[in-house]
Amino acid sequence: MTRQLACLFLLVAGVALACTEKVTAPGVCPNFCPGDSIAIRDTIFTTIIQRDSSFRGYVPSYAAEAMTAADVPGVLDSRAFFTTDTMIRRVAPKSGDTTTVPITVDSSRVRFVIVHRPKNTTNLRLRLYQLPITADSTSTFASLDPSFTATPVDSLNVNALLALPAIADTHTVRLWDSLWGVQSSDSIRVSSAGHVLQINHLDSTLVVYFKLDTLQAPFIPADSGRRAWGVRVAADSFASVVLGSTESGGNGPLMRRFFHYTIPDTVSATPDSVVHTDRFVGTRFDNFVFTPPTPPLDSNLAVGGVPSARALLRVAMPAYLHDSIDVVRATLILVPVSAVPGVPSDSFRVLARPVLTDLGAKSPLSTSPLLNGSTFIHIGSPDTVHVEITNLVRAWSLDTTMATAFILGQVPEATSYAEIRFYSSRAPAFRPGLRVTYVKRFRFGGP
Amino acid sequence: MTVGRSDGRTAVVIAVLTLLPAVWPSGRLAAQDSQFGIRGLGTPGKWESVRARTTGGAFAPFDAFSPLTDAVLADVRRMSASVTSGASWRTVDAGGAQSSLRATRFPAMVITGPLTSRIVVGGGFTTYLDRSFGVIVHDTINLRGVPQPITDEITSDGAVSDLRIAVAARVHSRLAVGLGLHRMTGSSRVIAKRSFADTANYRTSTARDEVAYGGTGGSASLLFDVTSDIRVAGWFRTDSKLHADVGGRRVAENALPRTFGAGVQWRAGAQATLAGNVMWRNWGAVQSIANAHDTFNWSLGAEIGSPSSPFRFGLRGGQMPFGVGKTPTEVGYSAGLGRQFSGGRGRLDIGLERLQRSGSGLNERVWTVLLGLTVRP
Secondary structure (H helix, E strand, O other), X not given: OHHHHHHHHHHHHHHHHOOOOEOXXXXXXXXXXXXXXXXXXXXXXXXXXXXXXXXXXOOOHHHXXXXXXXXXXXXXXXXXXXXXXXXXXXXXXXXXOOOOEEOEEEEEEEEEEEEEOOOOOOOOEEEEEEOOOOOOOOOOHHHHHHHHOOOOOEEEEHHHHHHOOOEOOHHHHHHHHHHHOOOOEEEEEEOOOOOEEEEEOOXXXXXXXXXXXXXOOOOOHHHOOOOEEXXXXXXXXXXXXXXXXXXXXXXXXXXXXXXXXXXXXXXXXXXXXXXXXXXEEOEEEEEXXXXXXXXXXXXXXXXXXXXXXXXXXXXXXXXXXXXXXXXXXXXXXXXXXXXXXXXXXXXXXXXXXXXXXXXXXXXXXXXXHHHOEEEEEOXXXXXXXXXXXXXXXXXXXXXXXXXXXXXXXXXXXXXXXXXXXXXXXXXXXXXXXXXXXXXXXXXXXXX | OHHHHHHHHHHHHHHHHHHHHHHOOHHHOOOOOOHXXXXXXXXXXXXXXXXXXXXXXXXXXXXXXXXXXXHHHHHOOOOEEEEEEEEEEEEEEEOXXXXXXXXXXXXXXXXXXXXXXXXXXXXEEEEEEEOOEEEEEEEEEEEOOEEEEEEEEEEEEEEEEEXXXXXXXXXXXXXXXXXXXXXXXXXXXXXXXXXXXXXXXXXXXXXXXXXXXXXXXXXXXXXXXOOOOEEEEEEEEEEOOEXXXXXXXEEEEEOOOOEEEEEEEEEOXXXXXXXXXEEEEOHHHOOOOOOEOOEEEEEEEEEEOOOOOOEEEXXXXXXXXXXXXXXXXXXXXXXXXXXXXXXXXXEEEEEEEEEEEEEOOEEEEEEEEEEEEEEOO
8 A cells, every 4th residue: 555655655756747838839820829910010200209398508608517528620619617615815824824824836736637538639738827816607708718718727638648657656546546536547647837637537537637837826815815827728629628617516626735835933943934834725616618609499309518408309109009019129310400519529429318297498307217219419410319218108008197208418418519400290291200000909819 | 433533534635635635835836837828828628637637638528626617516416626636747848848746636626515505605725827837048148249148937837716605596397507706816926047158258137926816707617408418508708808917017918718528428327427518718819829729629538337436537638728830739538436434424535647738849748647526525
């Protein structure tokens, strides 16, 4: 009996072990496949985009996270600048002293972080100009032009600095990092003129330092030590750099004053002691100006520029896109009015973000990055722009309560002169369209 | 004491095996899958217990635990139950491309018992049509002017089950008749998925649904003992249309075939029994399917040895209802053993079956290990 039970258990175990299913085989169609097949359609909806508009004024240039300095003769000229805060004129020589002594400025350094530059250009130079300390958000290209066309205070050749031997010893690198709050530079290059270049190994940004003497950067007590600096860029071709601004966090322009003061010895006959030290001068304001200025809005869809413009596009989803189909790809088709002029390296990203609710220009945007679609706009290219918004259209297809509208904006906004204009739905021949590839619902239940 | 302990263990095993099909997912309550059923209503199930199946199906009309006929229930003298299970390994050869598949099924269960000395009632389920399959198709289509490699996967997991309530009566010492009412029910979970090689631009499309099937039928059969050793059987069955509903909406209605069959069994002494039968079904009546064929099936089998531990073998042949071009054919060989235990209160049947199916452009070879348990509490 025990043996019989063992056999029985073995059989049961055998059947249980065999309970692994594999019923899928390569199909031999159509003879040995289901009667229906997965059918796919590709349709361009030419009139699906409706009631589209552009609005300007979302981000001004002085609130942007970067500043563009570019110079393309006959096309555009963009110049960055910043002003510093006041600087102390006297210091207490010892802790607890109530008396102060005057400082004497010896030299200064001005720092810029190049977050973006053309890699194929040669002889890329930054020219530093002294600007009136009154420069602010009301300053225009024209009002600052006299200062920018004067003799530059200093000039720095980025390519020449990059070509210099790198100083990579850990001590020096860490010293500069700690002095200037730069993170993770991997090497330093120093020119004979005292210009310094650091390379951030995390994001390949370049940090450049101008070294200025007291003639180049005088300390003027009447101005409370404030200074204003402007930057123009030059190169053999494609002269353009994007500089970090204060809004970007640690990539903003900086100025550091190196000075000394004397501690008078009032007790003994020993000589007075001299203290050498330095101090950051806070950045009060940074901005960039350019010409030609951004043209006013028209009947087309403007995206980018300064202050930034966004386009709101509303989509009239046909009923059958809501059910009976499964969207596998959706592409927004936009026809540019003209190519964006400028330097190729200033190509920018356009992001399509859904609105949570349609309130026109002030529609709140969705915070879900999964639904966004984006593409890059290439400078000088008049080609039709395609933006993949598959996830967004799939979401609309599944959720009929969602607002079927989205906003096109530049990323990051207001950081450069670049603006693209697309034909709107008011231009019937070139209006925006939506190309949808979808799978028709499979007909289950039939043989 | 030893006998008593063994009986206790046996009872536990019986209980486990009896409960197993009850708790098993419904998709497994199916019979034998086949690629020939994909383009039709499905693959017809085999209404046979393990005992009958190991005789090539020849003993089915004479076996009370095969849900083929109702009249044979009149032979049951005690409350009894039987369950059939099988694990299959299938090789599909389509134009030289081979694939190996496997599945485990519980294709039949019968519970029956006498109501009076002359009337026996019974019931259970079996697979009417198996709807479990999966096909993968790799192709390249032109999308937006670019050749795009795609993969389509269409799977169906389920079956049309046949729930039966039958009554059999011995109207004469030599004649038993039976009637059965059938309710076809079941569902299949279906998935159609298309995926693209270009996953950066194209999302996978997946459609899922559940198809519910329904229908009714009736059967009648008789069993006549020509002599004490020779017995003949005849049966007939007709069904309503089989309807398929998706989400409560009727998507298809298909006619089902009438079934006619006859069989003969010869008891050649105390330790040998031979049987054979033929069955015809007019699947061609399924108008909605262009390549449906009427089928004729036959089987021969024998059971040799002591009734408590017989050896069985059989041969079957015939046609399958769905296939492009000529009617697909099926040939099968089977053999198995039976063993009674607990003083005849239980019986364990095991078997091995080999099937070969061939049609235009496709051949299938199937090995099936069968396990059946019958208990008479």
